[in-house]
Amino acid sequence: MSYLNIKNVSKSFGSKEVLSNINLDIQQGELVCFLGPSGCGKTTLLRIIAGLEQQNSGTLTQAGHDISSLPAIDRDYGIVFQSYALFPNLTVSKNIAFALKSLKLAKSEQKKRIEELLELVGLADHKNKHPNQLSGGQQQRVALARALALNPGLLLLDEPLSALDAKVRQFLRGEIKKLQQRLGVTTIMVTHDQEEALAMADRIVVMNHGCIEQVGTPEDIYQRPISKFVADFIGSINFFDNDQFAIRPEHISLSLSASEKSRAVEVAAVEYLGSFTRFTVKDEHGLYTVDIDSNEASAMAHANTLHMHWLNEHVLNMQGAA
Ligand SMILES: Nc1ncnc2c1ncn2[C@@H]1O[C@H](COP(=O)(O)OP(=O)(O)O)[C@@H](O)[C@H]1O
């Protein structure tokens, strides 16, 4: 039996349906990412799980209990919003103490629990600071400590890293993943960032226009996309022969001379991106993106015509895909 079961959940705002018939099972201890373009319904689905929004139809079951119409306050989760939503006038300790209020702990016990939580998120030395004295990444850790304060069965994260710069974001995603694994807490993270989802998720739920397009491990989703939308949204992809098949940019090779099955292309643009170089090449059917190891790319960077080829094993068959 799954830890969280979402069954036939639909939601409309006015006459606009934003979630249609969502079905999903999440296992105990999993980290699942809801991934999809802005406006596809990720936050709405998360808020329905939290009881902050009421579905129009469908049921939710958490740890064997029907929570479909349970008020938010009676549900078992901690949540981190994109904006962190810390109290600016309270210290880090007091922000966390606020989350512990319902436990009515003795002062010394509360202090101990706050210290434990700050230790957990690596902020033990910052307990007396106010949020405006912390970096964005540190504020995010406070929000995370607060969400974990009551040992929730479910941790809900809505784009928790999107306000941070790239370096911090990449560091924190590793930290969150480690913490999540250590605690074993079932976690749902909303993101529109495919790289973040690939790096962190046990399973990715790809959403589009209020529907689930595909559910799978990062490898499944990347290597076996079931639709053009998924193939295109997760990573870059080239479609060939009227979309009959597709190939990832890193799976196409280029060479200066033609070979048996190669296709001649004209070089439209060359972009050096550090470890790899991105070629934009074209033929009479369209443009293609090809990523070449920069060590091999330099010899071809000034060519006008190149020959592209690929291995059959890297061809993604898109026939019949939606
Ligand atoms: N409270 C609301 N009232 C009306 N429309 C809303 C409300 N919340 C979200 N929506 C609409 O529902 C759709 C899905 O929104 P949302 O779940 O926030 O998407 P995402 O998190 O994937 O960007 C959007 O078209 C959004 O404008």
Ligand SMILES: [Mg+2]
């Ligand atoms: Mg959102």
